[in-house]
Amino acid sequence: MEKIAFIGGYDKTDLIMQVAKLIEYMGKEVLVVDATGMQKSRFIIPTMQAEKQYIATYEKVDVAIGFQTLDEIKKYKSMETKQNFEYDYMLIDIDSYRGYYYFGVKTEDKKYFVTSFDLYSLRKGLQVFKRLETPTEVTKVEFTKEMLPDEDNYLNYLSKSLKIKWNSDIIYFPFDTGDLNAIYANQRTGRIRIKGLSTQYTDGISYIAQDITNCSDSDIKKAFRLLEKN
Secondary structure: OEEEEEEOOOOOHHHHHHHHHHHHOOOOOEEEEEOOOOOOHHHHOOOOOOOOOEEEEEOOEEEEEOOOOHHHHHHHOOOOOOOOOOOOEEEEEEOOHHHHHHOOOOOOOEEEEEEOOOHHHHHHHHHHHOOOOOOEEEEEEEEEOOOOHHHHHHHHHHOOOOOEEEEEEEEEEEOOHHHHHHHHHHHHHOOOOOOOOOHHHHHHHHHHHHHHHOOOHHHHHHHHHHHHHO
16 A cells, blocks of 8 residues: 655645545545544535544545544554555645654655645645654645746745755646635535536646556546546
């Protein structure tokens, strides 16, 4: 199983679920873990469960909510501590160093720093890295309206003392009311859909899914067509 960390103070729930669904359409088993303090997924993932800790299946993607560690998830699933998960990928939504540490994110695991350019998102997200002792590679996922060089330069300035090695590729998402309206509509219907999302947004989720899985162009296009029909 591969762990993928989505790090930051910015709201990442819908983005992660869209990426997870694309990967599921490739025939992979995916577990999404909400390791954030707010646990937004508790309120938008349709479920009849009301326990403190539970795993809900949302359009064939499992979502773990309310767990503080990997061992707690294993205990919930009646697994032994040293037993491996049956999933191909675990996508972890992280907004604190505690989540980073207790879910066992390692230097070699793929990481995405998801942020907009308001100071809360930038500083809250970068706090996750402050206690890291080993330089780690991270890919920027930036939600911004105009993709200004000054914005990215400011992020580099804030992170210059941290053990971060930024990858050269930057994934941009438009900060667009049309995309937000489509996302809110999907939340109300309880579906993972891409109807109404901009081309730049859908290109971004496809890029991340392909980057995670190292799949071929034909595989990602096939999965994307299935998501379009959803």
